[in-house]
Amino acid sequence: MKNSVLLEAGTGELEIIVFIVNGNAYCINVLKSREIIQLGEIRPGAVTNKSILGLASVRDKVMTVVDLSYILDNKPTDLTNTKMALVCEFNNQEVMFVVDSIVGIQRIKWSDITKPDRLLKSTLSVGNILTDNGILLLLDFEKIITDLSESDNVYLKSKDKIALKSERMTKKIYIAEDSKTIRNLLKEVLVAGGYTQLTLFDNGQDVLKSIFEIKEKHGQNFNKEIDLLITDIEMPILDGHTVTRRIKEDPLLSELPVVIFSSLITADLFHKGEQVKADRQISKPSIDGLVAAIDELLF
Structure with a gap:
């Protein structure tokens, strides 16, 4: 993913990580993800929010583990199955988002991203991307974090x-x-x-x-x-x-x-x-x- 940082600014291009949660495809800007890892041990935290699974350590850094399955579908993720995690850094904090699997990285143009349907007022998508395999939703991770830290x-x-x-x-x-x-x-x-x-x-x-x-x-x-x-x-x-x-x-x-x-x-x-x-x-x-x-x- 380090090569993505070398993309010239202002060209109208970006790279996205495509991932799956409960059979649906979503994506995140590569620049928001530090790395992709297999989910390891999760320790319980003090927070009782069902969207937060607990805490995990990545190279001596302790991070909050967020359950995208619960956020997107109100369905707790099944930790008995192997899961992947997106280690992200934005808003000056590092957070892990649990997903089912990673499809891969794609390069697209910002012009390929359309605004979400106005009728979907509660959507967590900031944009839709039409691909040969269907529609990808570019998730509003800032809203997710803001909602989780509402207090x-x-x-x-x-x-x-x-x-x-x-x-x-x-x-x-x-x-x-x-x-x-x-x-x-x-x-x-x-x-x-x-x-x-x-x-x-x-x-x-x-x-x-x-x-x-x-x-x-x-x-x-x-x-x-x-x-x-x-x-x-x-x-x-x-x-x-x-x-x-x-x-x-x-x-x-x-x-x-x-x-x-x-x-x-x-x-x-x-x-x-x-x-x-x-x-x-x-x-x-x-x-x-x-x-x-x-x-x-x-x-």
């Missing part, structure tokens, strides 16, 4: 710490974030801090189209309608790295501040944001760091 929600805890500043109310910010859960939390926290003029998008293509329409209308005065963009990386249709690259390659829009706010901002991947000339890169869920970066760029 310790970093976003809401930060809300009370961010001082309300009236000068922020004049600034117009666009946000591109595919996870509805994170999108709503971001809005709630930023509004509480005074950033009330927010325009929200759930994919990179729509936000990029809107920004270029603003440029066509206002030219070098595009900041009449937008002062700054916050973008996730992993989004259906068009990813945040590609969005950032296209903005920074444009002679007029290159002056638009772009903050990448993503769970994929790690030491190994920071260079990808540098390649596309992002103004700031903040790792989720550091909402304090995000607000500080916005303030630095706008004032």
